[in-house]
Amino acid sequence: MMPQRFEHEKSSDSFDPQTPSSIETRTQEIGQEIFQASRQTIFQKNFWYNKLLELSTSDPRVKTQLFRFVDVLPALQDSASKRFHLIEYLQRPQSATQWPWSLSLVSSLLKVPGLDQALVRISDFQVGQMAKNFILGSGPEEALPKLLERRARGMAFTLDILGETVFSDSESQYYLRLYRSLISELGDQAKAWKRVPQIDDSGLGPIPPVNISLKVSALACHIDPMAFEASIATLQSRIEPLMRLAMEKKVFINFDMEQFALRELTRELFKRILSKPEFRNYRHFGIVVQAYQRTSLADVEDWIQFATERGTPFTIRLVKGAYWDYECIQANQNSWQPPVYLEKKESDANYERCTWALLKAYPKIELAMGSHNVRSLAHGLAVAEHLGLPLNALEIQMLYGMADPFKEALLKRGLRLREYDPVGEMLPGLSYLVRRLLENSANDSFLKQSFMDKTGIRELLKSPTHKGE
């Protein structure tokens, strides 16, 4: 089968930060097509989850209480203390004049003997269900059939191990062993998997069906950017064997990007490892760039430079970034300039600039667009088309349990789509869950606007650099 190509429009490689009008036109067209092809279903099938989001958008205080409650419930050990917390979180705070009647009602019913146990069980179950919306399974065994099912539907995966903060060597050893066995076992099993050309080939040739997202902070305790060299040395000694194993088993390893505090460290670590002769010729490594960071365009340029020097491509997963609140709070408390853009629009615009730069550098470097924002994705697709790149030159990545209607539309277009699939227990998954809840309930969330607020498609597809309003 001949690789499909983007429809070639015109050959111009001039980088224009003001998107050429033809690209803007195509972005709108592609965006419209994706929306038309998407099932316009309700946001999520889970009733309680919808209820939670609905309530949480009514009043910031309600949101705080509900999210805090989701955050604490799984940590509680017995039903008495669950009941105690439920009452506390759902009753009207003294300072609030208005409070959703449904929450007050549940809170009062919890004081009724007999009913309380049932309500605790329901809440427990519902929070568990909510977590299941975003977490693929509690362990690799549970996740594997689901991963294969995804591949059968034409969707690739990257596996993410949920974890608590690592505080000791025994904890970091645990994650090391887990990663090692995942790479080794999935790598071996994958040899028997049926190839799915739409996802198993990039523009540069075959790519591994097994793709693992690695959090470097899980691999050593007391990592501190202040102790830069020592931290890198420790991490390098632990990660290199994993990377070696990944090469042997033909597995893709992607470095996730966490807080800004670890940005330089993670970047330097990735560079040092990839520059070593033994790792130099392996294409299936990747790292994340977070477009909400003010430094991200410079980082992209630097990665292109690095890829050029290295001579073998690797992948940049371009995301907007999920630690926005945290970064702003950190900066504020330490009297620092926030490292992130304060306006969502600015991040969106920067995302498009980074997309441009990366696609222009193809095939020195490969791009995976991690976003649920149809506008951002359509823009990337329009740029790729404009540059005449093969259809599988770029990959699209979306989170498990998010934006499912769009996933189908993208698959139908013949695009290479990868799902980010978190695996782990409820407790270590909580910070991930709360990040998703925050993301989905934020007023500027693309998904919320698309499916809950029913914002018009034209409005949703508007260029982030669009002036006006």
Added chain:
Amino acid sequence: MMLTPFKNAPYLNFALETDRQQMLQALHKVKSELGKTFGLHRAEVLSSSARKTLASVNPSNPSQIIGSVELATKEDSLKALELMTKGSYEWKRTSVEKRIQLVEKLADWMEARRNEISALMVYEVGKNWREADADTCEGIDFCRYYAREMSRLSQTRVTQVVSGELDTLSYHPRGVCVVIAPWNFPFAILTGMAVAGLVTGNTVIIKPAEQSPIIGAMLAQGLREVGFPDSAYYFLPGIGEEIGPVLVDDPRTDMIVFTGSAGVGLSIIESAARKPHPAQRGVKKVIAEMGGKNALIIDEDADLDEALQGALHSAFGFQGQKCSALSRLLVHEKVYDVFVKRFVESVKAYKCGSPLSPEFQVGPVIDSEAQQRILSTIQDGKKRMKVLYECADVPPEGYFVPPTVFECEDSQENLFQNEIFGPVLLIKKIKSVEEGVQLANSVRYALTGGIYSRSQSKIDYVRAEMEVGNLYINRAITGAIVERHPFGGYKLSGVGSKAGGPDYLIQFMEPKTVSENTVRRGFAG
């Protein structure tokens, strides 16, 4: 005088290469300048001195001399008192604008060499980069904050509007202020106490701790270079036992500002309260901040990741040598086993070594005396308590003490009740938050404390019942920031503290009410 609104000095961000480089360069520069000798009063660099000098050493490497200072004798102290008493007349009458301006200039001076100040602390007291940087920032903050506070307090206030009379309240300097500083925040606390004295119009005798006189000399150098008159301050390094009583007892001393141990603090308060000498002008004012025995409660519903991080940092940051440091960890029985096991494993991963290299989480304690005292306290504790962990890998050179964790069952235990001031933590199991608060309050101190909990009613309970000056909820219990967290405690932890808060400067002044009858022959002016 127009001052910009107060802003905290931004910390270095060690996640950035530029900031790490700044620190490395400063360490390099400071190293090349070690070994100088500083004189009394103005802290000028001397090529030689006929007096007895005191050498300050690097606690990680005691053979390395950081610098020396001339040691003040009793006679020197009396001379300093005389100069400050004379100087007081003029300094009191120096306009408040001028004093504020000098303090602002001092903050600028510090900012310009902030990394060198921090680097010097790494060498002289064994702070790690981050702790040293925070110390410097706090010193700068004290200058800027007190300058603004003084600007506020210098506005004469009309107490009540009534016809025919003008009634005002205003604040006036006390006179001669003796500052006796600790070594654990050798820059911030020394600066805060001295600047508070100076900006309020008092002349100040600055006695740095014997273990950190070179940082003290740095402050004095700043005062000199930005133009504080010689007659307003006197840098007086000396042995506390020798010159302390001279300074405290002298009838010319109007106030004493002290931070240090409860033992010394109490004797200062006692001497200051003695019936005044005939030549004494009044009752001496004492401000004393005197340590703590701080507890942190981990509730059954705490976020254990967060709690662990906060507890670790609070207990072992700067080797536990902070008045605010955590020394009693009270863990709810429902999470006790899980939490304590993880906590101990985590401490095991700490490495001890010189804070010159940033990879070590635990540095040395301040001096050999402290080292011996803490080591024997640990030995003593072992007789009655179970050791959960004692680090075995401690550098042989330098004043290192192994981070040690005890499991405590008896709350009457000596180590549970009294301050240790080192990297030693006691963990005790509790059945409820109420029991935790009761245990927390069972000591004679009331400085810092906290709770990790996700129950609002428990948090509210602790808020109301825990006897501390600074209560921290769901965060570490150290690291107070000027203006944001006015700092200081009560009970044996201190009298009249709350440094970096709106109540602090008033204590350096006497309030004066003036009522002027404005009626002349029946008409009001």
